[in-house]
Each structure stands twice: as C-alpha cells, then as structure tokens.
Amino acid sequence: MHRASTLIQVVSEGDGHLQITKKSSNVAVKSTTTKSSQKSIRTITIEEVEAANTERKPWVAIRGKVYDLTNLLDKHPGGQEMLLLAAGRDATAMYESMHTDKNTKVLNKYVIGNLKKSNMPQFAERSQFSIEVEQRVLQYFKNKGIDPRHAPGMVIIYTFLGLVFAASFLGMFSERASQINFLLPWFSALVMGWCCAMMGFYHLHDGCHGAFSRNPTNWSILRRIYECLTGLSTTVWIYQHGFGHHPFTNVVGIDPDILSADPGIMRVHEDQPWWDFYGLQKYYWLPLYSQLVLSRKCFEWMDVFYYRAHKNIPINPPTWTEMAWGATTMSVYVAHHFILPLFVFKISIIRLILLHTISDLTWSLYLTLIFQASHVNDEVAWPKPNEDGLITADWAKLQVEASLDFAHDDAMTTFLCGSLNYQAVHHLFPYVCQWHYPAIAPIVKDACKKHGVRYNLKDSIWGMIGAHIKRINLFAEPPTLR
Numbered sequence: 197m198h199r200a201s202t203l204i205q206v207v208s209e210g211d212g213h214l215q216i217t218k219k220s221s222n223v224a225v226k227s228t229t230t231k232s233s234q235k236s237i238r239t240i241t242i243e244e245v246e247a248a249n250t251e252r253k254p255w256v257a258i259r260g261k262v263y264d265l266t267n268l269l270d271k272h273p274g275g276q277e278m279l280l281l282a283a284g285r286d287a288t289a290m291y292e293s294m295h296t297d298k299n300t301k302v303l304n305k306y307v308i309g310n311l312k313k314s315n316m317p318q319f320a321e322r323s324q325f326s327i328e329v330e331q332r333v334l335q336y337f338k339n340k341g342i343d344p345r346h347a348p349g350m351v352i353i354y355t356f357l358g359l360v361f362a363a364s365f366l367g368m369f370s371e372r373a374s375q376i377n378f379l380l381p382w383f384s385a386l387v388m389g390w391c392c393a394m395m396g397f398y399h400l401h402d403g404c405h406g407a408f409s410r411n412p413t414n415w416s417i418l419r420r421i422y423e424c425l426t427g428l429s430t431t432v433w434i435y436q437h438g439f440g441h442h443p444f445t446n447v448v449g450i451d452p453d454i455l456s457a458d459p460g461i462m463r464v465h466e467d468q469p470w471w472d473f474y475g476l477q478k479y480y481w482l483p484l485y486s487q488l489v490l491s492r493k494c495f496e497w498m499d500v501f502y503y504r505a506h507k508n509i510p511i512n513p514p515t516w517t518e519m520a521w522g523a524t525t526m527s528v529y530v531a532h533h534f535i536l537p538l539f540v541f542k543i544s545i546i547r548l549i550l551l552h553t554i555s556d557l558t559w560s561l562y563l564t565l566i567f568q569a570s571h572v573n574d575e576v577a578w579p580k581p582n583e584d585g586l587i588t589a590d591w592a593k594l595q596v597e598a599s600l601d602f603a604h605d606d607a608m609t610t611f612l613c614g615s616l617n618y619q620a621v622h623h624l625f626p627y628v629c630q631w632h633y634p635a636i637a638p639i640v641k642d643a644c645k646k647h648g649v650r651y652n653l654k655d656s657i658w659g660m661i662g663a664h665i666k667r668i669n670l671f672a673e674p675p676t677l678r
C-alpha cells in the first residue's frame with residue numbers, strides 16, 4: 197500500500213548550498229542548509245540514476261532520495277531479480293504500493309543522496325483514507341492469522357488451466373481429434389485462446405505481482421510456465437504493467453496500458469490532440485484489440501534486446517540469468533507450438549497458421565476487453581500532474597477512483613476474469629493474492645464510504661463493456677462536435 201511521506205525536493209545551488217523544499221498538500225516550507233552540515237548527502241540527477249541500472253551499480257530513486265541497492269540484492273525478501281528490474285529509475289509509486297514503513301526503515305540504510313528532480317509524476321501526501329484502508333485490510337489478515345499472499349487453493353486453478361491447455365493443444369493438432377469431428381480442432385483453438393488469456397489473469401498476474409506465496413521462486417515458476425506455454429515475455433509485462441500502469445493508472449501519456457499517446461492508435465481522453473483517423477475508431481477498436489497478442493509475440497523481445505524500452509518505460513540491460521531464461525522458455529514455446537505440430541503431428545503450415553490465428557484472436561479480445569474496459573470509460577478518474585509534476589490527490593484514492601469494478605459476488609465472473617472484477621482492490625493491494633479479494637472488498641468499500649472516495653461498480657460485465665464502448669464512440673467525434 198501507499199506509504200507517502202512529505203515530499204522533499206532537494207536542489208543543489210551553485211554556491212555550494214542545498215536548497216531543501218518540503219511540500220505537503222497544504223504547506224510549502226523552504227529551508228537552506230550547507231553541504232558541510234549534511235556530509236553524506238549529495239545531489240544526484242535522474243540521468244545518473246538512469247545510468248545506474250545494472251547488477252554492478254543498481255540505484256533507485258524513491259520520494260526524492262537515491263538508494264544504492266548493491267548490498268540489498270542478496271537480502272531482498274522479494275528477490276534479486278525484482279530489484280534489478282526496478283533499478284535505474286524513480287520507482288516511488290511502485291515501491292510504495294508494495295512496501296510498508298517497516299521496509300522503508302531497512303531501505304534507509306542504503307541512501308546515498310537526494311534526487312535533484314524527478315522525471316515522473318509524484319503523488320500528494322498520504323490521506324487518512326489511505327492509512328485507514330491499509331490498516332483495516334492488514335488487520336483482517338492478522339485476525340485470520342494468514343499472510344495476504346497465502347492461498348494454497350490457487351494451485352488447483354493453476355493446475356486446472358494447465359490441463360485445459362494440454363487438452364486443447366491435443367484437440368488442435370492430433371489426428372485423432374480431427375477424426376472424432378472435423379470441427380474439434382477449430383473449437384480447441386478457441387479454447388486454447390481462452391486458456392492463454394486465463395493464464396494471463398492467473399500465472400502471469402500472480403507471478404509478476406509477487407501475489408502468490410512469499411517465496412520469489414514460486415513467482416518465478418509461474419512466470420516461466422506462462423512464457424513456455426504462451427511465448428510472451430513476462431519481463432516486458434512487469435515493466436508495462438507493474439512499473440507503468442499500476443503506479444500511474446490512467447495518467448494520460450504516462451500509463452502505458454492506456455492507448456493515449458500522441459498521435460496514438462486511439463483517442464480516449466480530451467488531452468489527446470485530435471487527428472482525423474480517430475473518427476474511425478468506433479470501427480477499428482475491435483480488430484485493433486484482437487491483434488494485441490500477435491503484435492506482442494512479434495515485437496516485444498525487440499523491446500528487451502534492441503530498443504531497451506517499452507513505450508515510455510526504459511528497460512534495463514538483461515542479466516545473464518534473464519537471457520538464459522528467455523532462451524529456454526522461447527525454445528520450449530517454439531518446440532511445442534511449431535516443431536511438434538509440423539514434424540510430429542504432420543499438419544500443414546497453412547492449417548497451423550489458421551489455428552494459431554483463431555487462438556490468438558480469441559486470447560487478445562478476451563484479455564484486452566477486460567483490462568481496457570475497467571479503466572477506459574466515463575465513470576473513472578483521469579489523474580493529471582500539474583506543471584511541477586505533482587498529482588494533488590493521494591495515490592490510494594486515485595487507484596479506487598480510476599478503476600471500474602463489476603459483478604461483485606458473482607463467483608463465475610470472478611473466476612473468468614481472474615478477480616479483476618475487483619479492480620479497485622487489486623490496484624490498492626497488488627501484492628494480496630486474488631483469492632482474498634471478495635473478502636476484503638467490503639472493507640475497502642466501507643472505508644471509501646466513510647472518507648467520501650468514489651467506488652465505481654457495475655452490476656454486470658456487460659455494464660462495464662457498454663461504458664467502454666460509449667467512451668470510444670464519444671471520443672471518435674471531433675472535440676468541437678461534442
């Protein structure tokens with residue numbers, strides 16, 4: 197949960213003095229101190245932090261301070277890999293959404309300086325709502341005597357999806373399946389697409405958020421299973437989703453999950469300038485959503501190895517371990533997705549391409565509709581930083597208000613959406629296992645009611661999809677006509 201303290205910006209002055217500016221939601225206090233009175237503190241630029249993004253020099257900036265994580269690498273309870281992915285950037289919002297004050301006390305041992313100026317938006321001080329909702333949710337787990345990540349029942353779902361994958365794979369490619377019914381391989385391709393989307397909600401989501409058990413090895417196992425079976429990179433997903441979308445939900449031009457670049461593929465917010473082709477978005481959004489998986493399969497490894505960035509998010513140089521994992525999981529994927537069907541099951545290349553296409557289209561549409569619709573609609577908030585890069589509301593409030601929940605208490609919808617119908621709860625507590633969302637949602641809703649935070653909720657999934665289509669159609673009109 198969010199652990200914001202007073203914002204501190206330290207700006208080095210040419211005369212050897214440090215100018216320290218403290219900002220809170222209501223006050224701005226200025227004080228000046230000399231370098232000699234703060235011997236260990238030096239001013240570090242964001243460019244220096246960005247260059248320190250490797251195992252040999254892993255720095256990170258959080259709330260105006262810069263930390264050297266070298267001595268934390270082997271001790272981090274969340275594992276070395278996660279720290280190395282986060283290094284070389286201002287990771288304030290991501291760090292605060294996953295850690296507590298207790299963790300920050302440990303982190304303070306590694307401070308090496310003050311950040312001159314961040315290049316990422318900063319959120320306002322923590323509100324009473326943020327403090328209370330966290331305390332009450334953690335108290336719930338304390339009363340139950342369980343860790344928020346503890347949910348052994350998830351293994352049943354992971355295994356079930358693995359079995360569906362195996363069955364649909366055989367249905368798509370084995371000779372026996374087409375002998376049973378000539379339509380069976382095509383139906384199996386649809387099931388395979390659904391299953392891959394579901395593995396995105398379960399294996400990928402839980403593994404990358406570290407939301408299943410406290411053991412980073414288990415997170416890694418989930419990630420590698422997903423990569424082997426689907427051919428997609430979980431590393432890119434951690435950058436896009438974990439370091440981009442979650443900390444900066446719905447911030448136009450910053451949240452990489454929302455199609456809001458200029459010129460972007462779609463226009464979903466008034467701050468995006470108008471281009472004539474947006475007039476056609478009410479026709480092309482569906483085909484656009486349907487190609488997501490294919491384009492990711494084709495291009496995302498280039499983001500890691502060639503561009504070293506995914507949209508606006510810099511990607512760190514991959515470690516040897518990461519490269520070895522990438523090579524292994526991709527080999528497994530190519531072996532079972534292409535070599536086995538072509539050379540063992542002896543199906544034609546055209547048939548292989550058609551079956552994969554059906555599977556990928558189903559997968560893309562299922563996944564994209566759910567994650568786009570729950571953030572892109574008229575009901576949610578669209579936080580906007582001011583000229584100083586400050587977002588004046590607190591992070592926790594905006595996480596709730598920038599999400600649209602749907603179909604609470606419908607267990608089947610919860611299963612089919614990987615609990616993302618509890619989107620606000622997921623955003624507030626990304627490290628809590630999804631198994632617990634239905635139980636903690638009433639606590640969150642009650643805290644929202646008490647503190648006047650808007651909780652957006654639709655009765656059914658169709659209500660949410662309807663709200664999404666309405667927004668797409670609205671922004672397909674030139675601004676002057678609306």
Ligand code: HEM
Binds near residue numbers: 291298302
């Ligand atoms: C900016 C990047 C990060 C920094 C600087 C950081 C730092 C820390 C620190 C200092 C601690 C306390 C260590 C201790 O008590 O000895 C901690 C704990 C932890 N971190 Fe991180 N971390 C980062 C990213 C992550 C990520 C991306 C994850 C997982 C996805 C993660 C998962 C954890 C977990 C599970 C704990 C234990 C929490 C607990 O005490 O209950 N961390 N981290």
